[in-house]
Amino acid sequence: MIEELPTRLYAWFLQLLQKIGLPSIIVDIVGAFLIAISTCAVFLALFALTSVLERKILARVQNRLGPNRVGPFGLLQPVADGIKMLIKEDIIPHNADKILHFLAPVLALIPSLLVLAILPYGSNLVPVNLNSGLLYYFAISAIAEIAIFLAGWAGNNKYSVLGAMRAIAQILSYELPLATSALCVALAAGSLSLPQIVQSQNNYLLGLFPNWFLFTPWGLAAGLVFFIAALAETNRSPFDLPEGESELVAGHLTEYSGFKYATFFIAEYVGMFAICALFVTLFLGGWLPPLPFLAFIPSWIWFFAKVCFIAFVMIWIRATLPRMRIDHLLSFAWKFLLPLAFSAFFALLLWHYLGRNILSSLLSFAFIVAAYFALGYPFTQRYSPRKRTYLFSE
């Protein structure tokens, strides 16, 4: 019953519309809007909730209490923040490119909402069942980079441009390991369609142990790479260099105020939830329950529980790690994540072509561990800069 609650509500509403006597084309359009709006609304509500819970968690890590003034336990804080953002002056710098300055926040928000369309939220809750959903996700989320650069450029401010350039360097470098590790999943599942990928994880080892891709030897590495790259893609700490306020004021957000600024934040958080949802779909079995007898809990609750857990881990990491330096960041992407993603790919081939049995699992696990240690070794060494030689000075 609860499992089908969203779909039944939807069907009931459409029937209601038909009974009123609306032509079927209008009913279809209204139905499509209803799905779009409700999906967006769920994620915007999640954003509002996280904006206060994140501060609460960060506060608890630092042994503080966090926001607790507005409403019970400070839960109405997002309302206060929203009002504050709305009534702030919207400053457009004198030399800014007015049109681009307005366009950038819009362009940042739209792709992060668009990618919500293809995510499978439950066993029968897929807004759009694209058979190339994974491709769609990467294609659409790449638009957000343009938005960031647009924001940096339009402000006509050196800090914004520097932040935007960092953002482009970072996001482009991390897109490669992200896509490569997602590719492993697509190969293992034999499909680019996200509902199909979830279905292909739908069996249990010995009737108990979930057969999710994260628990395969190659999936462990690919999942790690995907998660780290996802942190970087969404500008989450420790990869929040583009808006590193200690060096760049606020990076591409320097020249934004009021609701445009808030729009960037909404885009960032919705994007973070979208990529958490993608991680859950690809590696954590999407809406599947972790144990078969827990299937009585509706699938969409499982899905959102997992998404919230991954978002919590992201906040946890934010509370732990300091911001990286730009050269460390890039060398980490190119010298560690990308090779590790390729070795996950190779391990997947071993695993698959040796018959997906215990022996092949062990083999590919050994390969992954060897690759992890070999690639990680330089990063465990103490950093000793080479002696600089200057060409023209001295």
Next chain:
Amino acid sequence: MQIPGSGILKGLAVTARNMIGSYFEPERLITQQYPEEKPKLPERARVFPFLIYDGSDPETGIRCTSCKICEKECPPQCIYIVQDRDQNGKPIKRPKIFNIDISVCMSCGICVEVCPFDSIRMDTEFELSSFDRFSSLILDKSRLLKPNSYYHQIHPTEAAQTDERIEAERRKKQAASAAKNTPSKPTTPSQPSTPPQTPNSIQTERPPASTPAATS
């Protein structure tokens, strides 16, 4: 060999311990929830001065004799005193107006140091913000006068010392007047309000500036 990434896991463990610990060990949370939970001020805390009165009636029990030493000594000149007069126009040792402009007062405590009658002391009340810049920031006599018990409450040690000293002075004076009274006329008015001429043992902790001679 060090395992790559082990440092990150260690760090995550530390933050997790802190986060979970903050729910179970209340002593970890050191934030004071200010408006609900009043800060526990140290005993020496001082904000703005107030006037002490003895007994229950502020008008008769007021210790201030309107000697105006504090008015003269106050560095930013924020004390304003007008001496009271009786029907015949004779000045009496009581202030008619005693105002302190706390928007000017710099909480230096010099008025407390110089007062020879232990009449003015520093308060610990700091929630004094108001919507009005002028009248509500000038404390008049009615807002300044507080009973001695209040002083005991906010600065127990200091108040006990003050009481002890006053008591000792009173006894000394009594003994002196008793000694004076037995040989000569008993009707000589004792002078309860003259400042002590010789510093006694407790007086030594106050600077010599407290004698009126040093202030001129």
